Amino acid sequence: MIRGIWPLIVAIAVMRTPPAHSLSGPLSQLGLDAWTSETGLPQNSVTSLLQDQAGYIWVATLEGAARFDGQRFADRRDSALHGLPSGPVMALAEGPGGRLWLGTMSRGLFGVGRQDTLPLNQASRLPDERVTTILPAGSDALWVGTGQGLALIEGGKVHSLFGTAEGMPNSTVTALAAARDGSLWIGTSGGLARLHDGKLTRDGLPGELGKTPVRVLTTDDGGAIWIGTLGRGLYRVMGAEVLHWGAAEGLDDFIGSVLPLGESTWVGTRSGLLRMGPTGIERFAASHPLAGATVLALLLDDEGSLWVGTQNAGLLRVRSARIRALTSHEGLSNSMVMSVAEAADGSLLVATAAGGLNRVTGERVSVFSTAEGLPSSRATCVLEARGGDLWIGTSGAGLVRQRGQELTRHTLAGGELPSDFILALFEDSRGTLWVGTNTGGAGRFDGRTWRSWGPEQGLPSRAVTAFAEDHDGAIWIATQRGLARLYNEKLTTWTRSGGIPEVFLTALYIDPKGTLWVGTLGGGLLRYTRGRFAQITGAQGLPADTIWAILEDASGNLWMSSNQGVMTVRRRSLERLMEGDNRIDLDARLFDRGDGMPASECNGGNQPSAWKMRDGRMLFPTLAGVAIVDPRLLVVDRTPVRVAVEAMRVDQRNFPLGGAIVVPPGSRNLEIDYTALTYLAPERVAFRYRLEGLEEEWVEAGRRRTAYYTRLRPGHYRFRVVACNHDGQWAGDGAVVEFTLAPRFWETRWFVALAVGAVAAAIIGGHRIRLRRVNAHRRELEQQVVIRTAQLAEANKRLQDLADLDGLTGIANHRHFQEHLRRECSRAVRSGQALAVLLADIDGFKAYNDSYGHPAGDECLVKVARAMSAEARRPTDLVARYGGEEFAAVLPGTDAAGALGVAETMRCAIAGLAIEHRASPTGDGLTLSIGVASVAAGLRCSPSDLLAAADSALYEAKHGGRNRVACRSVVCGAEP
Secondary structure, three states: OOOOOOOEEOOOOOOOOOOOOOOOOOHHHEEEEEEOHHHOOOOOOEEEEEEOOOOOEEEEEEOEEEEEOOOOEEOOOOHHHOOOOOOOEEEEEEOHHHOEEEEEOOOOEEEEOOOOEEEEOHHHOOOOOOEEEEEEOOOOEEEEEEOOEEEEEEOOEEEEEEOHHHOOOOOOEEEEEEOOOOOEEEEEOOEEEEEEOOEEEOOOOOHHHOOOOEEEEEEOOOOOEEEEEEOOOEEEEEOOEEEEEOHHHOOOOEEEEEEEEOOEEEEEEOOEEEEEEOOEEEEOOOOOOOOOOOEEEEEEOOOOOEEEEEOOOOEEEEEEOOOEEEOHHHOOOOOOEEEEEEOOOOOEEEEEOOOOEEEEEOOEEEEEOHHHOOOOOOEEEEEEOOOOOEEEEEEOOOEEEEEOOEEEEEOOOOOOOOOOEEEEEEEOOOOOEEEEEOOOOEEEEOOOOEEEEOHHHOOOOOOEEEEEEOOOOOEEEEEOOOEEEEEOOEEEEEOHHHOOOOOOEEEEEEOOOOOEEEEEOOOOEEEEEOOEEEEEOHHHOOOOOOOOEEEEOOOOEEEEEOOOOEEEEEHHHHHHHHOOOOOOOOOOEEEOHHHOOOOOOEOOOOEOOOEEOOOOOEEEEEOOEEEEEOHHHOOOOOOOOOEEEEEEEEOOEEEOOOOOOEEOOOOOEEEEEEEEOOOOOHHHOOEEEEEEOOOOOOEEEEOOOEEEEEOOOOEEEEEEEEEEOOOOOEOOOOEEEEEEEOOOHHHOHHHHHHHHHHHHHHHHHOOHHHHHHHHHHHHHHHHHHHHHHHHHHHHHHHHHHHHHEOOOOOOEOHHHHHHHHHHHHHHHHHHOOOEEEEEEEEOOHHHHHHHHOHHHHHHHHHHHHHHHHHHOOOOOOEEEEEEOOEEEEEEEOOOHHHHHHHHHHHHHHHHHOOOOOOOOOOOOOOOEEEEEEEEOOOEOOOHHHHHHHHHHHHHHHHHOOOOOEEEEEEOOOEOO
């Protein structure tokens, strides 16, 4: 018997009805996600798929079945799912009352319900214990195909058997489908048959299917029967009309699964997934993961996504992407894109980190790299001038101009450029070309002569990242250490002393009103107007503090790329907030991989690092390709999310959900697990909950999926949890669980009544004066106890602070860090979240001490500790002094990409302190090397493994040149 396998669900009145066109459009623009045994799937051969009434996705594999909520796979090792069978599972179906039926390869049929598990095998008159297919029939019946014939099960008992003796073509039943006329179509290893009015017949069936092995049977909305075979391709039967697709039509003869969807039909074959429609058969590109996989199962979920079970490539999902991606699958020579632009002919210009320049015209991609005369394949930026000249910046090989078939190269050695490492290209209204470099400052080319600006001419830094032109024709220049404006050959600069935050500037945008917007590395967004700077960061609701590019759409929304994705917010909301109106809610939206972006981490620091096309679409470079955003199509999804309470634990003991839940007296620690059943972007779902009877206000839980309570008073409680969808829309009633915490005997009403009576009798029988003295003495003692208790608590707090904090820097010490890491490792295993650890070391700190003395060294350690702590923004993040000049950080709920972003921000923050270090091995002042170790969500991790990986990554960063970040991923094993 099992309990609690099905969570408490509150059904939402408006359910999702996926549109017929939800998976339309070019195959190359459909989003793809994948899960394997390395990310929690029990095994990589997926044989069957099912979405139950609650909304969970069930996955059958050769190592058992698992339940998936979008974030975590739960299998029979989960305490709530012990009723699931072990070994290979071949078929899934949901029966009346929510009972889950699982057909196994060698152990028969299992019906897993809310309170029990019903096993059926040969002892129960099942023809064979190899169950191949299951089809619900009626209110309490199942058709079950086995290796030795067909069985009808009603009320949990086998009632009818059909085998070769009754006219079956073969004893091994492989597929079942119910036709509209009430007949049952039966596919076997030896052909096709029908069961009509209790009799087996082959009348009305295509003759060639009499002995052809059948793999798939399904029906479409029009009532047609689709038949997938092993050896003869695919058939569609509608009355007397029979259509066939086979090798002659370009279809694989092995059909593993079929899913008709309106005008299109998805077909899984031995050589991949394909789509059949009015225009013919469409296949994925040869490099696509679904191009060569053997597809065994298909499922359309209630959000319009297509789930694909493969023979050895795990579980994949095809979804309609709100953002178009341009990647190596579409022909890019390299997926790491550094810069993008639109050419005059409408083609897209894509500069890549290792594949040169790509020009995309429609679906055609042409490559211009070293083979075509480009001096380096590392293209950093690209721009087509109004005169038609194509300018290409490189990393270390200077600047190239292409005019027709003629190539001209401009370099430092040629006396034209201030540096050969190009970061930015910009053409002003006069047709003048501006060039930003990494180590030489800015260059200008008016078509005849070159001129340069560097620190010698007043520029704040030699690293120039962006240009912009204002309404007066002045040129604004963003650098690593400040901002400059060049007007009539006169340079005006803003640095820290001029009111600008001391941050690395990455992007510039001047809006129609003439206001200057500045993107930064870790410092959020800056605005300059009327001679003053204003700043907005994540503290005011900005989704990310690193901004690589800034664009504006036709509706007055700013679009900004970041390390977390592309975010958008109304410009007017930003202005009002920066003007001091704290009532403003930014209502910012963030788009990432869940919306179709090739990667959530965008690339920037190069100009143009984004581009607004003439038709209003926007291009953003990322680590894995170009994201093409059409703001007109990104409508806010207001569909409510289904929420489920999955488990309730009291003092580590699981309580069954449903019915009257009574918690025994004396219970101390309560934990409630909940989840949201949405698969579009589950990592962006946020929760809030409230325990009615204790809390008046909602608790904002963020992404956390467990609620914790301690020392509850006896009484009746009602726990309610709600969630927002991937667009931040809160809706629906959520899920509710009610329970009663029973009182101890001295907390019951009868005991209280007896106690009151006894006290009353004592008061009446005693002497009033004596009682007054006793009461006065009692009150005096209680007051003393309160005072002493408060004094003791304060003393304990001071002792604990002394024990946990480093005496010099004031941050956590080594012991406290180790304890915190152990707790977070345990929590990551329990909640299925990611976890990351950082180890950081000050470069050349001994030489710093020797040069400046130990007091200066201590002051340096304090500054580094403060700067790192300022970048660990979440309450659960911890920064500690690991020892000497070493620091460490624990980042719960953070994957590798997020940890790399935090580490890079910390490294830049230390560099931004501008602490002089003449003996620095990097030559750049005081710097920091950081090693990052992360463990993916759903995997077991140990503190020693994480620390060892982080230490190895730190060693790599040190020996790779210092002042850098290196990362190692930890794979320690599947979650227990």
